[in-house]
Amino acid sequence: MQSVQYAAPTTLAQATQALQGASDAKILAGGTDLLVQMKLGIREPGLIVDIKRIPELTAFTLGEHGLHLGAALTSAILHDDAQVRARYPGFMEALGLIGSSQVQGRCSAGGNLCNASPAADSVPALIVNRAVCNILGPAGERSVAVEAFTTGPGKNCLGSGEILVSIDLPLPAPRSSDAYLRFIPRTEMDIAVAGAAVALTLDAAGVCTAARVAIGAVAPTALLVPAAAEALIGTALDDTALANAAAAASAAASPITDKRGTAEYRKKVVGVLVRRAALIAKARIEADS
Amino acid sequence: MLSEVLRNNLNLTGTKEGCNTGDCGACSVLLDGALVCACLVLAVEAQDRSIETIEGVAKDGKLHPIQQKLLEHAGLQCGICTPGIVIASRALLEKNPDPTESEVRYWLAGNLCRCTGYDKIIRAVMDAGATMRGE
Numbered sequence: 169m170q171s172v173q174y175a176a177p178t179t180l181a182q183a184t185q186a187l188q189g190a191s192d193a194k195i196l197a198g199g200t201d202l203l204v205q206m207k208l209g210i211r212e213p214g215l216i217v218d219i220k221r222i223p224e225l226t227a228f229t230l231g232e233h234g235l236h237l238g239a240a241l242t243s244a245i246l247h248d249d250a251q252v253r254a255r256y257p258g259f260m261e262a263l264g265l266i267g268s269s270q271v272q273g274r275c276s277a278g279g280n281l282c283n284a285s286p287a288a289d290s291v292p293a294l295i296v297n298r299a300v301c302n303i304l305g306p307a308g309e310r311s312v313a314v315e316a317f318t319t320g321p322g323k324n325c326l327g328s329g330e331i332l333v334s335i336d337l338p339l340p341a342p343r344s345s346d347a348y349l350r351f352i353p354r355t356e357m358d359i360a361v362a363g364a365a366v367a368l369t370l371d372a373a374g375v376c377t378a379a380r381v382a383i384g385a386v387a388p389t390a391l392l393v394p395a396a397a398e399a400l401i402g403t404a405l406d407d408t409a410l411a412n413a414a415a416a417a418s419a420a421a422s423p424i425t426d427k428r429g430t431a432e433y434r435k436k437v438v439g440v441l442v443r444r445a446a447l448i449a450k451a452r453i454e455a456d457s
Numbered sequence: 458m459l460s461e462v463l464r465n466n467l468n469l470t471g472t473k474e475g476c477n478t479g480d481c482g483a484c485s486v487l488l489d490g491a492l493v494c495a496c497l498v499l500a501v502e503a504q505d506r507s508i509e510t511i512e513g514v515a516k517d518g519k520l521h522p523i524q525q526k527l528l529e530h531a532g533l534q535c536g537i538c539t540p541g542i543v544i545a546s547r548a549l550l551e552k553n554p555d556p557t558e559s560e561v562r563y564w565l566a567g568n569l570c571r572c573t574g575y576d577k578i579i580r581a582v583m584d585a586g587a588t589m590r591g592e
């Protein structure tokens with residue numbers, strides 16, 4: 169590794185100032201992507217700006233407007249909150265799948281999102297939860313829907329000097345729940361071959377009144393699949409509706425073939441995951457009511 | 458990296474280095490109480506933070522129940538993975554004193570062992586949990 173400058177600002181203003189002064193700066197959250205990439209020589213920043221000493225970046229609140237999540241908060245801390253786990257079970261299971269207990273002690277949802285791997289586990293779950301990314305940069309603040317945040321493999325919409333400050337997940341409506349499933353060849357510690365998140369709202373008769381479906385690892389970025397959601401809305405999630413949603417997800421996928429699986433296989437698997445995730449979300453709503 | 462400073466500058470060589478990329482868990486330490494891989498922490502990030510390593514686990518010459526049970530169950534052979542296993546399983550038992558076998562296995566999924574085949578480690582951790590609960 170080359171010699172690198174390190175800054176640990178304690179306010180957002182200091183952080184944006186540090187970033188503006190250096191063209192080759194990189195933000196450090198948990199470092200579970202960045203430090204690995206630096207060791208592999210993929211990234212050689214001249215300045216590392218550690219954002220974990222900025223209080224609002226590592227805080228979270230759960231209230232009537234939903235979950236307000238500091239971008240650098242570690243998964244382990246969020247996971248210890250039973251109310252957050254109960255409100256967003258699918259998002260929390262997606263976040264909980266990242267790496268090991270040790271990785272969880274460091275990694276953040278913000279880092280997972282900013283790193284922009286097509287297989288990033290938390291992103292489909294953020295998408296179905298209608299998450300909004302709050303960004304601060306030299307030109308001020310702006311907010312972006314999470315499905316528009318990632319723009320390609322390893323690419324996101326942040327401009328130079330911009331920081332992802334927080335992520336807002338609105339509070340789910342009554343009789344709503346979510347689920348995330350990924351397929352990996354092992355049971356732990358692997359990168360998704362395909363992933364699917366589903367969020368549902370059911371009425372008292374069990375008819376689906378709202379749905380969001382998102383898929384991961386089967387396209388350059390995680391994708392919202394409105395056609396899959398439409399196949400579920402207005403149904404009681406019968407076999408035909410689930411098969412239609414699965415087919416819509418498979419049709420939306422444009423995966424690559426690599427050592428983890430062929431494109432054809434991934435298209436098929438992602439549909440299966442959508443169907444199963446929908447059934448899990450449904451079972452969660454039924455268990456709660 | 459924190460792992461290098463612990464081992465090379467502070468001579469605390471109980472923390473091991475395996476992969477150096479966050480995959481094996483041999484370098485597990487607690488940073489402000491959070492279980493982390495010391496190979497994925499910049500040493501400078503640890504400034505003013507508390508760090509607990511394997512060297513602090515046995516107290517007054519007395520082994521921690523997890524260490525004792527790993528010996529009794531033959532849960533180690535070469536021992537390279539062992540400090541990381543002790544640190545990680547102690548963190549689990551403090552949070553969840555009565556974990557199921559599958560909770561122990563998932564929690565330790567980031568601690569690779571090339572020697573034992575894991576079963577003896579898992580049994581030792583379950584047994585240490587029972588001892589710590591006074592059973």
Ligand SMILES: Cc1cc2nc3c(=O)[nH]c(=O)nc-3n(C[C@H](O)[C@H](O)[C@H](O)COP(=O)(O)OP(=O)(O)OC[C@H]3O[C@@H](n4cnc5c(N)ncnc54)[C@H](O)[C@@H]3O)c2cc1C
Nearest residue numbers: 195197198199200201202267276279280282288289332479
């Ligand atoms: C052993 C291991 C297993 C893993 N398994 C998985 C897995 O199963 N699934 C998965 O999805 N990922 C996995 N990962 C990848 C990684 O852990 C996750 O992507 C993690 O969420 C990254 O978060 P971080 O806080 O560590 O990010 P960092 O490494 O700190 O940052 C990642 C990138 O985002 C940028 N960044 C971070 N925060 C911000 C911000 N607030 N504003 C602007 N830019 C920012 C950084 O500059 C960097 O480029 C694994 C990693 C390891 C080492």
Ligand code: FES
Nearest residue numbers: 475476477482496
């Ligand atoms: S040496 Fe740190 S995880 Fe392997």
Ligand code: FES
Nearest residue numbers: 534538570571572
């Ligand atoms: S005892 Fe040798 S690696 Fe675990």
